[in-house]
Amino acid sequence: GAVVSQHPSWVICKSGTSVKIECRSLDFQATTMFWYRQFPKQSLMLMATSNEGSKATYEQGVEKDKFLINHASLTLSTLTVTSAHPEDSSFYICSARRQGDNYGYTFGSGTRLTVV
């Protein structure tokens, strides 16, 4: 149990376009989802925390107008990279906290975004 599906696994887009990444909890309800960004050979940096039905909380230095997060249901959160630029190229990973579980977070398999 506790599977998180992240889609797409990789995407290439042109500069100036927007890209949407989906994170779905397949067999549980996720009250909270987290979005991370990982640069090559570096750790995961928390971008934002999203709670179902409310606005996301962004970490310091993360542009909320550029990285739009929507958590409209208990099983789906989306991250939209708007007006993407090459410096947005990165590996994006989501994780989901099961409703009522404070300890066990499940991670998606990640999305490799390349902006050309």
Place this chain on the structure above:
Amino acid sequence: AQSVAQPEDQVNVAEGNPLTVKCTYSVSGNPYLFWYVQYPNRGLQFLLKYITGDNLVKGSYGFEAEFNKSQTSFHLKKPSALVSDSALYFCAVRDEDTGGFKTIFGAGTRLFVKA
């Protein structure tokens, strides 16, 4: 503020030998500690966690970790390494006092197990 340190960028070990990947942490309240493994271009896989109770925690794939409060450490160990253990390992901490369930990750340690 909470933080995690993994002092080694890379650990090399021969197959069959014991391995240790180090982690120290800093939190203001009681720590929740985690180890994850990541394979290339993949998400993170959970290995084990310490929340409370026994200081020695056993996890997936034969890994274990020991919580040491006085040294604020949570080193990952395995008695006999396998080549397939070669991957990137992340230590993570969540501060009981944050209330926001945020997990902070260490920089990661790359483990190479040589046949």
